Amino acid sequence: MNAIKIKDFYWKYPNFAGVESNFALKNVNLEIKEGEFFGITGPSGSGKTTLCFAMMGLIPHHMQINERDPKSYMSGSVMIFDEIVSSIEERNGKSFITGKGVMSDKVGLVMQDPESQFLTMSVKHELSLGLRLMGLNQTEIEVRIREALRRVGMEDIYEISGKIHPAELSGGQKQRLIIASFIAMRPKILILDEPTSDLDPAGKIEIIEAIERLKKEGNLTVILVEHNPELMQAFADRMIVLNEGEIVAEGTPDQIYSNIEIVKKYNVYTPEIAELKTGSKRFTRIRDFISMIPKGAKFESIGRKYSQVQSKTILEVKDLDFYYEDGTHALKGLSFEIKRNEFVALIGQNGSGKSTLSKILSGIEGNFKGSVRIANLDLHDSKNRKQMPYHVGYVFQNPDHQIFSRSVYNEVAYGLKNMGLSPSVIDEKVKSVLKSVDLLDKINEDPLFLGRGQKRRLGVASVLAMHPEIIIVDEPTTGQDYKMSRDIMELLKRLNEDGTTIIVISHDMRLVAEFCPRSIVLNQGKIIYDGSTFELFKNKDILDKASLRPPQIVSLSEEMIRLGMADDIFLTVDEMNEAISRVLV
Template sequence: MDGDSVMAAMVEIEDLHWRYPTFDEAEEHPWTLKGINLRVEKGEFFGITGPSGAGKTTLCKAIMGIIPHGLKIPFGLYNHHFRGRVVVDGELVSAVDPEGNVVDGEARGRLFGRGIMSPKVGMVLQDPETQFVKMSLLHEVAFGLQLLRLPREEIEVRVRQALEMVGLGYLADDAEYIHPNDLSGGQKQRVAIASLLAMRPELLILDEPTSDLDPLGKREVIETVRMLHDEYQMTVIIVEHDPEILRRFCDRIALIEDGQVQCVDEATSFFRHMDRLERGGICRFEVSEIAYRTGIYHHGAIPITIEECLTCFPKGLDASLQPEDPRPQGEVLLEVKDLTYTYEDGTQALRGVNFQLHRGEVLALLGTNGSGKTTVAKILNGIYRPTSGTVTILGQDITRRSVRRELPRHVGYVFQNPDHQIFTRRVRDEIAYGLKNLGLSEEEIAERTVQALEAVNLTDKADEDPLFLGKGQRQRVAVASILAMRPEILIVDEPTTGQDYRMVSGIMELLENLHSQGNTVLIITHDMTLVANYCERVVVLLNGQDVFTGTPRELFGNPENLERTQLCAPQAISLSVAMRQLKEDFPLLLNKAEWIRALQTQRWV
């Protein structure tokens, strides 16, 4: 924002309380929002962060007017569910007059305000599939423009511009013939963003818009939004866990915990308060955590960038402090040879993929959006049959029908979108469902269900409907339902999507414990920090082909490998690479744990 400009509020929220209605009027949910007071200036790029379940998405829906106007609340009971005021661009969106209706001597409340704020306010939801309404990419992006009754020529121009802005311009010519469901998860997210960008709202709300994108895709999408923000003076509110995106693009950041605003701070200052971030379970910069744990400061403050670290970190660490990378020792449990897959429309998703998975290792399958990772996973789980090539698991060819029938006993697959595998109305029943199909006793089913709930920290949600949980919590339900079956090979597709720092750590510790017990894990992810911290080897796909196989250190420590694979290195090893520019034999430290051990072992410049 221009500091000299006259500050005017785009969003004003006063003492906002909200709780969701229940099926039973005799019961009441606790308050989800508890006295929110917030002001977002016109033209501001405003960040919201906080742990999963803190109320971030609910707050965005209240700004949009979906809450309370889009939900069915019994007449006259509005003040039992909604209190406070929401004003957008000077226009009252929602408020309740607590004495507006008096029934039998009791004040019941009257709801007033404009309601849902489209098209002035546009909101990109956390799960893009929930906002698709059309059968083609072209009509999906054009739908909102048609509702605005724009001329056909302008609609065509805006659709193409929007697709180009989110990196999907290469699909524009065939957009009429592409169904959104045929796109990868990351591409779907871009389509959802494009459909809103095309309408050019005055306020754009993005609810974790980059959770399904690869690192380069994240940067491209947010840079696009920032460009629109700058060019059209658009106000942007973004809900995000990624500290780099929040620091780089936001003017100010609000921390939401347990339905309350804990603080609002300038972006750079926000991430220097390590105690506050740690208490809230907020993702920190790797270099900040290294500095915090080892007592290193940049001009009296915790460093948050590599540039700051280069001026205050020791540069004389001995090369012997670089650990040896583990090499696979176990037998080959899974082998993929010359694997190809072609979809019915002729799209070649895989073009001769080769890799091995050894017993007891954690292998990461990486690649940009649309590179073929999820297609490989679905073949491994027997959902798709390969066009050509072979896949053997436990020495058996999975293309044989008898082998495919037994795959669920040996291979567990956690989908990228948890809603694709959740279909019961209670969390407890969802976890127990697969166990019942294994023919286990009631006692063992109950025991495994309890263990899985504890492992993913959902014991208190056991009897709730998964559909009413946040996406991060639904992701944990999906993970728990597979973990309870104890497969020999666990395939996890984007396990940390939509999760806060604390939940990411919890799930990865859980997978690490399974690994320590001899389980074999294949992780499909865009989270490079996760790979550097937990994975022993990586296979990178690009355009349906394997282009790199090796250790995370070999991938992230070599700029040529990163360029060839179109990936980005995590911050900790990027600092090591930068240090090597100053000292050629500086150890290539892969993650924050290696950095902390090295600094505690040898502290000198």
């Protein structure tokens, strides 16, 4: 039986500015079987979230459209378990939108931004709201709340869940909470729109494994929107690639990722293995690549030594402690220095203190103990903290915490105006930086209507325009397609080469491996590693303690070392390809 059937579906968002919109979804025909784990991927802005809204029934039933002409916005149909969710019906020469609309008793939707779904004042109430609406008794509600928290690795807060506001949770914990709230309701279909984007690498696997167990136990149908190829390979039965609102490819994950034409044309993230140059054949799994290596072949690593950047110290932290108002000891005795022109990764599991540290370094939080000096300015002094925007640019993890202007242009121009620059210089800088993050075509739009990935790029642009000495970017590539992620990191690399100090907070270990020579690892508010990124990925104890997973190329290297095919790890695809060119001639 089909859990979801979409036939000849088109959708266009209404535009109240008098400008005709393009269709966001075009001729979508899709069948998803009951109990299937189905994946959706595609470039940023391709219509993935819109398709989720259509499956849920939010589109068109919760949209303000011209009821006299609904066919100009939508055509086709969406069905859930053979019941019509959305369709167009003709009566007496007129068109009407029909269907059951949102079927919250059968379908749950976890959206990209967890904060947009919070409705109550405590974690416990957030989890119980849907259960109370279902009419469950208090005993059953308590059982489901505890079970749902256990499934997402948050059972330790069950006893105090009635006293914690969702805003007090870390970004990753917020995502876990929203997922738990839907798990507790036990829907028949669970739609997950990039649900693990803010989770650490081990947390991503943990959450999807929990959902996979639920699928097997209760015949749950799961639809996962995700850029991460390793998650798709591990869990999805089938998947599609969307581009400009159309389905451009459909198949198993291995079929999709081995199709080089599809991957390149639509900027699809691929397993690193698929980028290795092994002739006409492409591999998508480690075991397949290993199987084709000739017996006796030996891959020589490039050999490397990490050397500290030789320049003046721009950032100095000594014995830094920080407590939140509720008594949480977020940072515990941190001490480190960062030199001018370094490119440093700040990594660790959710709740380890990364964002808290960043807010202190950028002058947002000032009530700390210990010493923090940036460009010889003591951040205990409130006057110096007010000067930090000219020295430190901070791109927030959640772009909605940063964006406040009603146009893309004004958002980027705001800081430049405060610097007293002339209108012509401001105009030149705004257009230049928007072009660099691929948002020039959105220059006059309201940020409210941008996708989350586009908002994140806008946050990056507003900071880049100020040309600060230090740029701190909190998860810069979350929600971006492969090309946009690379473009952002390459842009940061160019700024670093021109003298800007870069600190990147990221859960994407591949990007850390490729761009960040040095890594600082936090765990429960303490620094547990500070040094070479290359050596970090050889240290399994540290990786495990910090809930980190090495890039796929490192995992491949470790297997090759175990089999006697290599003597040291490779860190990037380029390094491995260089070794392949010497061995597979």
